[in-house]
Amino acid sequence: MPRGLASCLVSDLTLTPVDARTIFPFPLNGAIASCNGGGDCLLVGGNFIVTDKPADILLAELPPIVHIRNESDKTAMRWSLERMREELRAPQPGGVLVAQQLAYMMLVQGLRLHLTEGLRGRVGWLFALSDKQMSAAITCMHDEPAHDWTVEELGQRVGMSRSTFALRFKETVGVSPVEYLTRWRMLQAADIMAKTSDSISEIAQSLGYQSASAFTKAFKEIMGCSPRQYRRGQNSVSPALARAKLLEDDRALL
Secondary structure (H helix, E strand, C coil), X not given: CCCCCCCCCCCCCCCCCCCHHHCCCCCCCCCCCCCCCCCCCCCCCCCCCCCCCCHHHHHHHCCCCCCCCCHHHHHHHXXXXXXXXXXXXXXXXXXXXXXXXXXXXXXXXXXXXHHHHHCCCCCCHHHHCCCHHHHHHHHHHHHCCCCCCCHHHHHHHCCCCHHHHHHHHHHHHCCCHHHHHHXXXXXXXXXXXXXXXCCHHHHHHHCCCCCHHHXXXXXXXXXXXXXXXXXHCCCCXXXXXXXXXXXXXXXXXX
């Protein structure tokens, strides 16, 4: 799903693939095209644009593909597909909005199935969201990144002892609560630097750091370069490579 990998749809693996662009006009821009008069196979293509640095956490944990096997799940997805096809075939006022919402529904359905099938033994932020207590702790950190969170306080928020919470969080998310909070703060910092002209000291203070030096040290450890280098984009480790390093660390948790 998130990698942009090429794929083939075949009835026989020995057949020579044909580039879809030689069959269908691209881009379709919401239109419907058929091949050889149509048949039993229906393809629906689309993409979601996810912006801002925090999205990197989600993209790092999405699977390359979600295979829907259960018949009841297929029925739910099929309903969304059929309804979308009708909206595109017979345009009506608000049809584009309806089609967009159906696309969101299918994305959420796919992610839910991925979580349900992969909960056992899987580690990472996405799977942790299915754990009510771990999800509550993550929400606390996301909502108030500047708060001076401690493992003990987070444990109290979710009704667990300090030691039990710390162990459970590490087993579920793959990193300690403090490590997770630091990563989240640095992603927030990267967004602030990209969107504002706030000084490094102001950004550090807004994220709970008492000194710019402590913030700079944490930022460099996570992002691979200093805040000033990241903002200028003139560092030896470019912002793109810094983000790639963060994604690589996140994928290692899977």
